[in-house]
Amino acid sequence: MVAFTLNGGDVSLEIDPQTPLLWALRDNLGLTGTKFGCGMGLCGACTVHLDGAAVRSCSLPLAAVAGKAVTTIEGLGGEHPLQRAWVEHNVPQCGYCQSGQIMSAAALLAANPAPDEANIRQAMAGNLCRCGTYHKVQRAILSVAAVAHWEPAVEGEA
Amino acid sequence: MNLTRRQFIRNVSVAGGALTLGFQLTGCSEEPLLLGSETDFRPNAFLRIDTDGTVTLQIPKAEMGQGIVTGMVTLVAEELELDPAAIRYEMAPVHGAFADPEMRLQITGGSASIRVYYDILRQVGASARETLIVAAMNQTGLARDALQARDGSVISRRDGAVRIAYGELVPVARTLPAVTGVMLKPASEQRLVGHYEQRVDAEAKSNGTAQFGIDVAPEGCLTAVLLRCPWFDGAVESFDAAAASEMPGVEAVFATEHGVAVVADGYWPARQAAAKVDVRFTPPAEGLRDSGAIARAMAAALDGDDFASVRDEPGSGPEDGTLVEARYEVPFLAHAPMEPLNATCRLTASGCEVWVGTQAPDVARDAASRVLGVPREAVVIHNQFLGGGFGRRAAADNVAEVVAIARELKRPVKLVWSREDDIRHDWYRPAMAGQIQARVGAGGEVSHWRHRIVGPSINQQVLPKLAGSMLPQWVPAGATALAGKLAAGKDFASVEGAKELPYNFAGINVEYHNLPVPVPLGYWRSVGHSHTAFVVESFVDELAHRAGLCPLAFRRRYLAEDAPARRVLDAVAEAANWGKAPPGRFQGLAVHASFHSVVAEVVEISLEDGKPRLEHVYCAVDCGQVINPDIVRDQMIGGIVFALSAALYGEITLKDGAVEQGNYHDYPVLRQNEVPAMTVVLIDSDAPPTGVGEPGTPPAAPALANAIFAATGVRQRRLPLQLS
Numbered sequence: 079m080v081a082f083t084l085n086g087g088d089v090s091l092e093i094d095p096q097t098p099l100l101w102a103l104r105d106n107l108g109l110t111g112t113k114f115g116c117g118m119g120l121c122g123a124c125t126v127h128l129d130g131a132a133v134r135s136c137s138l139p140l141a142a143v144a145g146k147a148v149t150t151i152e153g154l155g156g157e158h159p160l161q162r163a164w165v166e167h168n169v170p171q172c173g174y175c176q177s178g179q180i181m182s183a184a185a186l187l188a189a190n191p192a193p194d195e196a197n198i199r200q201a202m203a204g205n206l207c208r209c210g211t212y213h214k215v216q217r218a219i220l221s222v223a224a225v226a227h228w229e230p231a232v233e234g235e236a
Numbered sequence: 237m238n239l240t241r242r243q244f245i246r247n248v249s250v251a252g253g254a255l256t257l258g259f260q261l262t263g264c265s266e267e268p269l270l271l272g273s274e275t276d277f278r279p280n281a282f283l284r285i286d287t288d289g290t291v292t293l294q295i296p297k298a299e300m301g302q303g304i305v306t307g308m309v310t311l312v313a314e315e316l317e318l319d320p321a322a323i324r325y326e327m328a329p330v331h332g333a334f335a336d337p338e339m340r341l342q343i344t345g346g347s348a349s350i351r352v353y354y355d356i357l358r359q360v361g362a363s364a365r366e367t368l369i370v371a372a373m374n375q376t377g378l379a380r381d382a383l384q385a386r387d388g389s390v391i392s393r394r395d396g397a398v399r400i401a402y403g404e405l406v407p408v409a410r411t412l413p414a415v416t417g418v419m420l421k422p423a424s425e426q427r428l429v430g431h432y433e434q435r436v437d438a439e440a441k442s443n444g445t446a447q448f449g450i451d452v453a454p455e456g457c458l459t460a461v462l463l464r465c466p467w468f469d470g471a472v473e474s475f476d477a478a479a480a481s482e483m484p485g486v487e488a489v490f491a492t493e494h495g496v497a498v499v500a501d502g503y504w505p506a507r508q509a510a511a512k513v514d515v516r517f518t519p520p521a522e523g524l525r526d527s528g529a530i531a532r533a534m535a536a537a538l539d540g541d542d543f544a545s546v547r548d549e550p551g552s553g554p555e556d557g558t559l560v561e562a563r564y565e566v567p568f569l570a571h572a573p574m575e576p577l578n579a580t581c582r583l584t585a586s587g588c589e590v591w592v593g594t595q596a597p598d599v600a601r602d603a604a605s606r607v608l609g610v611p612r613e614a615v616v617i618h619n620q621f622l623g624g625g626f627g628r629r630a631a632a633d634n635v636a637e638v639v640a641i642a643r644e645l646k647r648p649v650k651l652v653w654s655r656e657d658d659i660r661h662d663w664y665r666p667a668m669a670g671q672i673q674a675r676v677g678a679g680g681e682v683s684h685w686r687h688r689i690v691g692p693s694i695n696q697q698v699l700p701k702l703a704g705s706m707l708p709q710w711v712p713a714g715a716t717a718l719a720g721k722l723a724a725g726k727d728f729a730s731v732e733g734a735k736e737l738p739y740n741f742a743g744i745n746v747e748y749h750n751l752p753v754p755v756p757l758g759y760w761r762s763v764g765h766s767h768t769a770f771v772v773e774s775f776v777d778e779l780a781h782r783a784g785l786c787p788l789a790f791r792r793r794y795l796a797e798d799a800p801a802r803r804v805l806d807a808v809a810e811a812a813n814w815g816k817a818p819p820g821r822f823q824g825l826a827v828h829a830s831f832h833s834v835v836a837e838v839v840e841i842s843l844e845d846g847k848p849r850l851e852h853v854y855c856a857v858d859c860g861q862v863i864n865p866d867i868v869r870d871q872m873i874g875g876i877v878f879a880l881s882a883a884l885y886g887e888i889t890l891k892d893g894a895v896e897q898g899n900y901h902d903y904p905v906l907r908q909n910e911v912p913a914m915t916v917v918l919i920d921s922d923a924p925p926t927g928v929g930e931p932g933t934p935p936a937a938p939a940l941a942n943a944i945f946a947a948t949g950v951r952q953r954r955l956p957l958q959l960s
Contacts, residue, residue: 108453173301173442174573176441208626
């Protein structure tokens with residue numbers, strides 16, 4: 079049995095602890111917002127947070143999350159400033175990679191509340207998008223970074 | 237039922253003149269479609285309004301990121317006087333009413349969706365609006381002129397004192413014959429078309445709730461993976477599933493006509509068990525089984541004289557100009573959409589239900605019906621959001637596979653491809669070779685353009701498959717195969733973009749040689765244009781340099797004064813400050829018309845240790861009337877990113893009949909840290925809208941190659957670019 083915290087709640091699973099977290103989320107817990115893209119940690123579509131850091135859930139065995147906190151796109155709640163920025167900037171095209179993009183961006187902002195364009199290009203290089211939404215991703219993150227920069231007190235995370 | 241079949245048909249026939257409303261009753265046997273409840277107002281197959289005012293639109297095209305849902309909702313909302321965000325949308329079921337009016341199939345491709353539905357969907361909205369207004373006239377006794385529709389209500393024009401919500405008018409409206417042939421708003425009165433910027437699916441795609449095919453899970457659904465033969469013409473000879481069957485979670489292991497299916501209670505256990513299956517496949521046939529052999533065969537065909545003429549305009553130019561000649565090559569390409577292929581099937585009493593994100597729901601339906609040996613009407617297709625399409629999801633191989641698995645398993649099942657399955661079992665953009673020669677006179681005049689193209693015909697493979705779903709089921713497969721063979725000799729998908737060379741050179745000759753290969757082929761974003769633009773616009777650049785002219789001036793010289801290509805060239809040149817690149821920057825130019833639109837691009841690079849670094853791409857597009865400007869810009873940028881990925885990295889190679897690449901490490905695509913800045917200029921136009929999904933792609937590769945020539949003096953004649 080592997081027990082961990084998922085989006086703030088306690089869960090435990092009695093499956094092969096070598097099962098990648100991605101498939102535990104999708105097939106066993108019914109959280110399909112996290113996507114399968116490559117299975118090798120190459121594309122970032124499966125990105126979630128493990129104790130606040132961005133990880134590729136397709137390559138992370140369930141055993142590695144025991145006792146830790148996992149946050150998925152569902153856990154961001156829809157009102158996260160990045161999610162609002164994604165809608166406002168019309169970032170998604172097909173949308174398939176966007177859960178992973180947003181989770182990577184959220185981890186970036188948690189570590190660096192005011193990234194510049196170069197920081198963003200580097201931090202987001204692991205998230206592929208075949209539709210080519212990269213510029214919109216940059217712009218949406220920058221818009222939130224600006225808010226974080228000007229009003230650092232809001233989230234208390236400056 | 238309030239809308240009787242007779243009434244429905246009358247509405248259809250009234251609309252059958254200038255304004256078709258999109259109804260194609262493709263056979264007498266097909267019943268009209270009546271979705272929703274009997275108390276709804278259903279003025280046509282696309283739209284229904286229920287008594288609480290909810291407006292629901294059937295989307296006849298696939299949403300694969302090109303923004304078609306937003307575009308279609310915008311068109312209907314414009315005439316129906318609603319906020320586009322207030323319109324619910326559903327992916328249309330398979331029905332003749334939703335067949336593309338030109339292709340006669342319910343298929344998304346050819347950048348056609350907005351072009352063919354522009355009038356139809358505005359009429360859908362206008363017809364509903366006018367019918368609701370007639371209902372309000374009946375209810376209030378006011379004349380037509382005294383009423384207008386605004387924000388989901390019919391109101392009295394003068395004082396607004398009368399205000400009746402659409403929902404309240406539904407009980408009356410549904411008893412009326414739909415008003416058709418409505419005069420559409422002039423451009424000056426449009427408040428959404430050309431202005432509406434919010435993508436209506438952005439919210440669901442930003443919070444994880446958007447449902448793609450891979451997310452579907454009907455009650456009791458198992459997961460299957462399929463072990464396919466690595467080469468394309470093999471079948472399962474034998475297999476040993478003893479070890480796999482013992483694995484936890486495994487439900488069944490069996491062979492189908494497509495491979496060995498491993499079914500388990502999740503993807504991971506299925507994939508783990510699949511690794512334990514020992515399977516042998518029948519050996520491949522002799523033939524062109526290696527990329528090298530295919531390239532040699534294409535070169536030999538170019539050396540020969542066996543060509544079909546697709547354009548032959550005799551020239552009058554001088555015979556004594558310098559003969560310029562060059563050969564170009566492009567590789568096989570995979571689509572690699574982010575969502576690996578998948579499909580889910582549940583058998584029903586008479587046939588089955590299939591959940592899948594598909595560009596071609598009726599091709600999918602036909603494929604499923606053939607696997608089960610049931611009539612097409614016994615198959616229900618539930619289309620989903622597509623996690624990228626780019627042409628790959630016009631094929632229904634994934635659907636045939638999952639239905640065959642469900643047929644044996646007799647339980648609901650979802651088939652999920654791995655990324656390796658996707659890269660190794662695509663329907664590839666064919667490898668092609670081309671040779672162009674032309675004469676350049678002392679004054680730069682060009683004559684005797686002769687372009688020879690060699691490569692496999694996509695349509696020889698694909699048309700029979702499409703025709704199979706278009707024709708009655710009793711038409712034998714042999715007849716459709718023959719149609720494909722006939723189409724192959726002058727395959728438009730192989731020569732498009734070369735045949736329509738826009739420059740008025742003295743004498744233009746374009747020829748094609750079909751060289752069949754045992755590799756599945758398909759439509760890849762911009763299809764033939766994806767390679768012909770590279771060859772033509774690179775060679776035009778070669779001619780410009782040979783003539784000693786600036787590439788822009790050279791192109792302008794050979795384009796008519798009013799040519800659309802000239803307009804976009806001028807616009808992109810201005811945006812890019814052409815000819816005045818900053819120090820250390822080098823520019824390349826290309827222009828190409830496709831899917832009724834024309835796009836010019838300037839790629840600006842710098843050199844880093846002698847290697848090109850993408851700095852900025854400028855793009856100007858003339859696509860007629862723009863519906864959603866932000867989406868058009870996105871499609872240009874997306875098309876350019878797609879093209880640059882292929883130009884820099886894209887190459888599928890074959891060894892012993894099998895694809896050598898397998899995932900994003902050996903089939904790389906452009907990443908966030910590699911994309912250049914982009915500027916898109918939309919040309920103002922009130923002409924009817926034309927394509928945007930694909931036309932941004934073709935000019936990018938030649939513009940980049942031409943920039944590399946400007947920077948290094950090295951001419952790139954092969955894709956992916958050879959950058960040592």
